[in-house]
Amino acid sequence: MSTRTPALRHSIPTAFIFLLIGLFALMSLMLTLLGTRVYRHIADTSAQNGDSQIVLNYIVNKVRTCDAQDAVRVETHNGFATLCLYEALDGDPYVTYIYAYNGYLWEQFSQVPQPFEPEKGERLTPVLSLAFALTPSGLLQTTIETNAGEAKTVLTALRAVSSGEAK
Amino acid sequence: MKHFKGNTLLIELMLVLLFFALSQAIILQVFASAQQTNRTVSIRNAALMQAQNTAEFLAVATTDAETALLSLGYTADSDALFIADHLSEGYQLTAHISRFTQPSGVLTTVTITASQEGHPLFTLPAVRYQGVRLP
Numbered sequence: 001m002s003t004r005t006p007a008l009r010h011s012i013p014t015a016f017i018f019l020l021i022g023l024f025a026l027m028s029l030m031l032t033l034l035g036t037r038v039y040r041h042i043a044d045t046s047a048q049n050g051d052s053q054i055v056l057n058y059i060v061n062k063v064r065t066c067d068a069q070d071a072v073r074v075e076t077h078n079g080f081a082t083l084c085l086y087e088a089l090d091g092d093p094y095v096t097y098i099y100a101y102n103g104y105l106w107e108q109f110s111q112v113p114q115p116f117e118p119e120k121g122e123r124l125t126p127v128l129s130l131a132f133a134l135t136p137s138g139l140l141q142t143t144i145e146t147n148a149g150e151a152k153t154v155l156t157a158l159r160a161v162s163s164g165e166a167k
Numbered sequence: 168m169k170h171f172k173g174n175t176l177l178i179e180l181m182l183v184l185l186f187f188a189l190s191q192a193i194i195l196q197v198f199a200s201a202q203q204t205n206r207t208v209s210i211r212n213a214a215l216m217q218a219q220n221t222a223e224f225l226a227v228a229t230t231d232a233e234t235a236l237l238s239l240g241y242t243a244d245s246d247a248l249f250i251a252d253h254l255s256e257g258y259q260l261t262a263h264i265s266r267f268t269q270p271s272g273v274l275t276t277v278t279i280t281a282s283q284e285g286h287p288l289f290t291l292p293a294v295r296y297q298g299v300r301l302p
Contacts (some may be wrong), residue, residue, distance in 0.1 A: 013177060024187060031191055040199045042205045049212050056216075075258045137227045154216065157226035 051146045055105055055127055056154045059083065059098060059142050062107075066096070069166070070141060070158045072130040077116035083132050083142075086112070099119065100130035200239035211288050214258040217251070221262065221279055222293035232264050232277050232295070258283050264287070272298035 007158035053082045063072055065085070066085035082099040093112040101118045108121030128145040135141075145151045209248045218229040221239055227234035233243070241249035241262060259282050267274040281288040 017177060017180060018175075019185055024180075024184055027187060027191060031194060035194070035198060039201055042201060045205055053212070053265055079297060135227075137229055139224065139227045150214065153220070155220040155223040157223040 008104065017146065030084055034126065041096070048146065048148050048150055051127075051148070052126070052150060053145050053150045054125055055130075055146075056142065056152060058105075058116060058124070060156050062096065062155050063140060063158070067158055067160050071160065072134070072158055074134045074140075078118065080116075081132055082116070083140075088136060100127050100132075169186065189279050194214060209281065210257040211281075213253070213256050214283075214288055215291075217253065218260060218279045218281055218291045221251075221260070222277075225277055225293045225295060227248065230274050236262050236264075236277070247299075270299070272296055 029033060046106070063083075063086060066072060066087055068087070071086045072156070073086070075082055075084050077097070077099075080099045080101065082097045085096040085098070087094055087096075095112055097108040097110075097116060097131075098105070099108075099118060099121075101121070103126060105124045106118065106121040107124055107128040108116070110120075126147050128147050130145075131143040135140040138160075140156040140158060141153060143151060143153045143157065214268065221236070224239060225232060225235055230238075236249040239251070241251045241260075242249050244261075247264045249262040249264070251262075253259065258263070261280045261282070263277050263278045263280070265278070267276070273296070275297065277293045277295075279291045279293060281291075
């Protein structure tokens, strides 16, 4: 025979039900938070990889399309280290400048005698800094720093540079 | 009758909770798998960029492949095998050099293999032909 009062007997199953509902809610919350964290991490990593890959692939592809004898040069204009891609269209010389300015990657296409004005180019994608180095053997080194602070370097062997031997 | 209703509700809740626990276990596995895939992709990207850089460097190197690999930070494991450890980034690059010599020149193939914890990720061959200068 139970010594508990009817009110107490009634409240224990009710409390257990509420406990279960609470546990259910807690687990739902934890799963949602965990999912959010995992998703954010994946999205951030993916964005970082994408940002740097876009910039580097863009530069490498531009260099490949303009890879001719003495067409790819690293020059300094108005204090900006720029990658200059020279080409001739209908006999007239043109140049494409690629550079970093105001936190973005810029491209400017102009005729050769025209002066370089960084703000007149086309703004492409965010990038913190951009550095170029070209060795005499024809190896272009491009280093970028994305807005996330991640630095990446890509090397591009210029095909049109005569090294005195077949490649 | 009231007692019976209370038990039914309790059993229903426990079934729901059991179902949720099973779902949670499956979803957690999916999250863990997504995290692992994300890590593998990051490592593969970093390794691919490094392997590409090695191939591009070898294409214009004025020295032989062994010297070029050493200058890139590879260490010699044997005469033809060079290793670059990037363990902090989660991968390792190995470069195997093979040569095919003909009277007209030498075809050097450097096979760059990236691996993550012993499992190969990809292989990238870098081929270079050096012709013999005839008098």
